[in-house]
């Protein structure tokens with residue numbers, strides 16, 4: 001199985017999740033883990049599964065990640081399986097206004113998933129979120145392990 005993980009990361013948390021998944025995918029085949037700014041068309045060749053992740057910043061993915069998705073030609077992900085993920089704060093512990101706004105505007109993974117579908121990919125999981133400890137992280141205990149388990153599950157043959 002060939003997997004491509006495209007991520008963006010400001011403080012390193014999303015990169016840590018992407019690389020945790022990448023280690024697992026690499027054991028089951030080939031996996032490229034590429035930061036948004038380094039994305040190039042050749043990474044898409046013969047990909048079976050594309051995993052795209054971003055930090056949630058102001059309820060959205062980063063501009064660099066949005067640009068990568070927007071610049072993909074129409075239908076360029078047709079035949080690909082896809083998963084969208086983000087990193088985010090645990091807003092249940094945040095001030096009420098942020099909790100309220102997160103309830104309305106959500107997190108980065110949902111718009112990523114929408115773009116992946118728009119470019120032709122088939123989403124094999126709902127948008128995934130991994131929790132970080134504060135505005136700058138770090139990744140919360142257990143989240144990297146959860147990412148590895150998710151990658152194991154995605155590496156198993158699907159019906």
Ligand SMILES: Cc1cc2nc3c(=O)[nH]c(=O)nc-3n(C[C@H](O)[C@H](O)[C@H](O)COP(=O)(O)O)c2cc1C
Nearest residue numbers: 009010011012013014055057058059087088089135
């Ligand atoms: C300017 C800024 C805006 C943020 N907005 C949100 C947000 O809307 N929702 C959320 O859950 N976390 C938010 N966060 C926390 C980020 O999600 C967190 O920094 C990110 O997950 C860390 O990932 P990274 O290390 O890959 O950059 C924000 C952080 C910053 C610095």
